[in-house]
Amino acid sequence: MVAMATLLKLLLLLVLSTFAALSVSSQQFQTQVELPIVVSTWAFVDAVRAAAQHVIKDGGSAVDAIVRGCSTCELLQCDGSVGYGGSPDEGGETTLDAMIMDGTTMNVGAVGALRSVKGAIDAARLVMDHTEHTLLVGSQASTFAVSLGLPGPANLSTDDSLQAWSSWKNGGCQPNFWREVVPDSTSACGPYQVSSLLSGRNDDGVVGDGVSKKLKSSSDKNIGYGNHDTISMAVIDNKGRIAAGTSTNGASHKIPGRVGDGAIAGASAYADDDVGACGATGDGDVMMRFLPCYQAVESMRQGMTPAEAAKDAIDRIRRKFPTFIGAVFAIDKYGIHAGACHGWVFQYTVQDANMADAVVFTVKPDIF
Numbered sequence: 076m077v078a079m080a081t082l083l084k085l086l087l088l089l090v091l092s093t094f095a096a097l098s099v100s101s102q103q104f105q106t107q108v109e110l111p112i113v114v115s116t117w118a119f120v121d122a123v124r125a126a127a128q129h130v131i132k133d134g135g136s137a138v139d140a141i142v143r144g145c146s147t148c149e150l151l152q153c154d155g156s157v158g159y160g161g162s163p164d165e166g167g168e169t170t171l172d173a174m175i176m177d178g179t180t181m182n183v184g185a186v187g188a189l190r191s192v193k194g195a196i197d198a199a200r201l202v203m204d205h206t207e208h209t210l211l212v213g214s215q216a217s218t219f220a221v222s223l224g225l226p227g228p229a230n231l232s233t234d235d236s237l238q239a240w241s242s243w244k245n246g247g248c249q250p251n252f253w254r255e256v257v258p259d260s261t262s263a264c265g266p267y268q269v270s271s272l273l274s275g276r277n278d279d280g281v282v283g284d285g286v287s288k289k290l291k292s293s294s295d296k297n298i299g300y301g302n303h304d305t306i307s308m309a310v311i312d313n314k315g316r317i318a319a320g321t322s323t324n325g326a327s328h329k330i331p332g333r334v335g336d337g338a339i340a341g342a343s344a345y346a347d348d349d350v351g352a353c354g355a356t357g358d359g360d361v362m363m364r365f366l367p368c369y370q371a372v373e374s375m376r377q378g379m380t381p382a383e384a385a386k387d388a389i390d391r392i393r394r395k396f397p398t399f400i401g402a403v404f405a406i407d408k409y410g411i412h413a414g415a416c417h418g419w420v421f422q423y424t425v426q427d428a429n430m431a432d433a434v435v436f437t438v439k440p441d442i443f
């Protein structure tokens with residue numbers, strides 16, 4: 076009887092594992108993915124075409140395709156949220172965050188709050204290829220990039236970005252990213268003072284009397300429809316090499332010096348040849364605390380599908396920050412891709428070797 080039970084167990088295991096194997100492969104066949112493949116946040120079709128041209132038609136590398144794709148968005152100022160002339164900070168200046176990751180070597184290069192240089196993804200690539208560092212920031216990052224040949228110093232402001240900045244200033248600097256501070260009484264802008272030093276605060280951290288102005292809550296910030304904030308891209312090339320990268324001009328009206336998720340490996344993007352890749356977009360200040368792309372890739376490594384991994388990465392943030400706005404896409408090393416989002420409808424764009432042109436996928440949030 077014991078032998079019989081063991082035999083049955085073995086049989087059952089065999090049947091179950093066969094089904095498991097079948098379901099994975101049928102999913103792959105259903106989607107008919109053929110490598111190489113390019114995936115990008117949002118409907119950044121021109122960026123995806125540029126990357127696809129390089130990695131599919133010309134047989135180039137995944138890393139080079141990331142640079143082509145993100146550079147295309149920097150030049151086109153995609154949605155005003157990538158490249159020069161967008162998202163002026165409190166001083167009216169546009170600064171850029173970018174990151175590139177080689178999933179073969181796990182090498183990363185990034186720049187944060189890059190000033191006066193338009194080619195943020197190029198600068199990130201220079202950090203990756205020509206230094207032992209991972210992240211350079213601010214004016215020193217600009218000096219570094221220009222010293223290795225990037226054009227600069229350049230003026231990253233445009234008439235549009237200066238116009239957006241002055242209307243924000245004239246509107247009393249709302250919305251903004253400050254908390255529990257008191258603005259200057261005449262301008263309603265900075266310089267700000269820490270309000271608890273003026274009035275004390277109660278146990279809940281609620282500001283007491285003496286606050287002259289109620290600042291808007293985090294859900295009223297500047298990220299939303301029509302202000303998509305990042306290109307994050309993943310590429311698998313014809314050698315199975317996987318790369319990921321990001322380029323953004325960050326959040327409008329950010330406090331000068333702010334570096335967002337765009338410069339952080341594992342936050343805005345992540346890649347590992349052994350598993351796959353991920354790209355993220357949204358409220359970077361919150362999302363970067365959760366490393367959602369590191370999480371999504373690690374979840375796929377543990378056996379989740381890209382759809383499960385993307386949803387799980389978003390759910391982890393939503394549980395702690397129910398009003399955050401964001402999205403991720405995840406792609407496994409076979410090219411199976413999926414997206415998940417919260418607080419907005421997300422789109423991501425794909426072109427693989429079977430597709431004549433880039434295709435935009437739309438993802439709806441589970442809970443709005």
Ligand SMILES: *[C@@H]1O[C@H](CO)[C@@H](O)[C@H](O)[C@H]1NC(C)=O
Pocket residue numbers: 230231232233234237
């Ligand atoms: C940068 O360009 C803008 C828009 O053309 C212009 O208004 C501004 O004066 C320029 N800034 C500098 C420092 O040259």
